[in-house]
Amino acid sequence: MTGTAPPPGARPLEARERRRPGTFAALRHRNFRLFFIGQMISLVGTWMQRIAQAWLVLQITNSPFLLGLVGALQWLPVLCLALIGGAVADRVSKRNVIVVTQAVQMLQALVLGVLILTGTVRFWHVAVLATVLGTAQAFDIPARQAFIFEMVEGTDILNAVGLNSTIVNVARLLGPAIAGAAITWVGMAWAFLANGLSFIPVILALLLMRVRPARIVHVTDGILAELREGLVYLARTPLALQVTVLLAAESIFVMNFTILATVFAKDVLRMQAAQFGLLMSAQGAGALVGAITVASLSHLGPRPGFLFGGALVLTLANIALGAIHRFHAAAVVLGVAGASMVVFTATVNTTLQLGTPDRLRGRMMAVYSLVMGGMTPVGALVSGTLAQLWGASGAFGIGGLAGLAALGGVARWRLRTARRDSPSAAGAAPLWDAAGGDGGDGETGSR
Numbered sequence: 001m002t003g004t005a006p007p008p009g010a011r012p013l014e015a016r017e018r019r020r021p022g023t024f025a026a027l028r029h030r031n032f033r034l035f036f037i038g039q040m041i042s043l044v045g046t047w048m049q050r051i052a053q054a055w056l057v058l059q060i061t062n063s064p065f066l067l068g069l070v071g072a073l074q075w076l077p078v079l080c081l082a083l084i085g086g087a088v089a090d091r092v093s094k095r096n097v098i099v100v101t102q103a104v105q106m107l108q109a110l111v112l113g114v115l116i117l118t119g120t121v122r123f124w125h126v127a128v129l130a131t132v133l134g135t136a137q138a139f140d141i142p143a144r145q146a147f148i149f150e151m152v153e154g155t156d157i158l159n160a161v162g163l164n165s166t167i168v169n170v171a172r173l174l175g176p177a178i179a180g181a182a183i184t185w186v187g188m189a190w191a192f193l194a195n196g197l198s199f200i201p202v203i204l205a206l207l208l209m210r211v212r213p214a215r216i217v218h219v220t221d222g223i224l225a226e227l228r229e230g231l232v233y234l235a236r237t238p239l240a241l242q243v244t245v246l247l248a249a250e251s252i253f254v255m256n257f258t259i260l261a262t263v264f265a266k267d268v269l270r271m272q273a274a275q276f277g278l279l280m281s282a283q284g285a286g287a288l289v290g291a292i293t294v295a296s297l298s299h300l301g302p303r304p305g306f307l308f309g310g311a312l313v314l315t316l317a318n319i320a321l322g323a324i325h326r327f328h329a330a331a332v333v334l335g336v337a338g339a340s341m342v343v344f345t346a347t348v349n350t351t352l353q354l355g356t357p358d359r360l361r362g363r364m365m366a367v368y369s370l371v372m373g374g375m376t377p378v379g380a381l382v383s384g385t386l387a388q389l390w391g392a393s394g395a396f397g398i399g400g401l402a403g404l405a406a407l408g409g410v411a412r413w414r415l416r417t418a419r420r421d422s423p424s425a426a427g428a429a430p431l432w433d434a435a436g437g438d439g440g441d442g443e444t445g446s447r
């Protein structure tokens with residue numbers, strides 16, 4: 001490999017490839033098994049609430065713009081607070097942070113369910129509670145992403161990320177279908193109440209874990225100084241910056257399925273709630289296939305083909321949805337979009353995890369969370385506005401074209417950097433190694 005070595009604290013490629021883990025290798029770690037089981041149950045409830053909340057807002061307001069506004073309010077705290085959440089995760093016990101944030105999310109779901117059950121829910125209730133949920137997630141997501149690294153050995157981190165994507169997407173498959181059935185047969189409130197109760201298993205799983213004392217960052221500077229250190233590291237590490245920019249573009253223009261698919265199902269396909277749940281489950285089925293593929297191929301490392309190929313298929317699927325007016329065709333394309341989205345986002349996640357020093361991992365996972373979720377407010381408003389003006393089909397098409405333009409720009413930037421640092425490896429080796437000198441020596445300010 002040409003160029004300088006990966007940063008201290010990152011796992012070298014040679015160590016990662018000494019053995020090829022099985023598809024479920026990370027489950028041999030007791031803590032990860034507990035996490036896996038608890039998350040599997042909880043995330044089904046989370047997806048039930050996502051679908052029910054979108055349907056509820058349209059039912060109350062009949063406005064795609066207000067639907068987008070609620071999405072923006074839910075993710076705006078992530079945009080504003082995720083970096084602080086990452087710094088907190090580097091300072092204190094990640095498990096304790098997750099327990100608290102999961103409890104807050106449980107209460108949020110139960111309160112909203114009771115409001116619906118009693119017939120007193122109003123749009124402003126949904127908006128305020130969405131903001132509360134987003135605030136909890138701003139601290140939960142970076143801590144949870146970084147905590148995966150503490151639950152498994154370094155050789156299994158890629159597999160753990162892939163399996164984590166698997167449970168997310170099993171939930172994406174089951175949750176919408178259950179939510180649609182619940183809304184139709186027993187009422188919308190029970191989707192929220194079920195989600196609230198689903199947090200109990202994951203909280204119990206966290207409390208049952210035997211966690212080694214984590215290496216907590218010794219606090220010598222304030223949080224602002226630590227945030228600055230993480231951002232300077234990102235700016236001086238071209239590979240990390242490139243995948244982050246691409247993730248931001250895809251998050252804004254392409255990955256807004258919950259908002260656009262809701263309008264698409266209601267206005268274009270003329271569906272009821274149960275049918276809408278099945279449509280979103282089709283996306284979940286594709287995402288599950290993508291997640292299992294990522295877990296099975298984890299020994300290959302994060303490769304350029306996974307990153308750019310996944311992003312390309314995802315953007316093309318959005319463009320195709322703009323021209324579709326039939327349920328079965330839409331279900332197939334959403335399935336393809338789900339699979340490609342998981343391959344793309346898992347590659348971004350593992351690239352950032354493996355290329356980051358231990359002491360900065362919480363902050364880099366906060367950057368991932370900030371971009372993955374924090375750009376959602378922007379994307380939600382963009383998608384909601386486009387759908388209000390030109391319908392869901394127009395919004396899908398315009399977003400896909402914008403994502404395609406961004407993908408082309410980042411791919412050209414990445415190729416130029418890879419050729420400069422490692423001409424023979426560009427496009428072949430795992431991303432970190434193809435980058436060669438991207439990371440310098442991994443210490444902020446060292447270049």
